[in-house]
Amino acid sequence: MHELPVQLSINGRDHAGTVEPRVTLADFLRENCGLTGTHLGCEHGACGACTVLLDGQAVRSCLIFAVQVDGREVTTVEGIASADGDLSPIQAAMRECHGLQCGFCTPGFITSITALLRDNPTPSEEQIREGLSGNFCRCTGYQGIVNAVHLAAERMQG
Incomplete structure (x- = not known):
């Protein structure tokens, strides 16, 4: 070919x-x-x-x-990280809220969350869960990920 x-x-x-x-x-x-x-x-x-x-x-x-x-x-x-290598607010929130365990799904979640918060800077929990419904995690149970989105949204709003 x-x-x-x-x-x-x-x-x-x-x-x-x-x-x-x-x-x-x-x-x-x-x-x-x-x-x-x-x-x-x-x-x-x-x-x-x-x-x-x-x-x-x-x-x-x-x-x-x-x-x-x-x-x-x-x-x-x-x-996604800043040019100087610092974690983005989303990456930092994922770490702080224990939104990851094995880390395999984490890159997909981080990019999905980035798009979600760009389009909807203050999502409700239902909107977060809907926005992330295409990403599967076998380890966390999702609550830490949802909490991380809330935290990142708060920080990104100032």
Whole structure:
């Protein structure tokens, strides 16, 4: 199979390469770009572990081909922290509220929460649970994650 060129912005940096048309965005990020924070769980779009921001929207990177994102902007969990390496308010709240245990699902939750709070800076608990319903966690029971979203929302409001 022949490879196609792809150019995109990943975490604010331009990236160019070639890729076979069948390679998913998740595999491209992990294998071609070395961005292993994007996790692959179910590879069917159900678990949310591979969630990234594509032009600001939370999407499942296992369901999108890398060639489909040519010319677009992708933000992975590695791009959520501040430029100087400090945790984002969402990352800090997840840590403080014990919103993670094994950490496998955490990158997908962080990117989903980032999109959620951008679109709805003061969500209710019901809106938080609905906004995160596409992300599965087998360890935490979700309450710590919901608490982290509330805390991050409060801090981001000032």
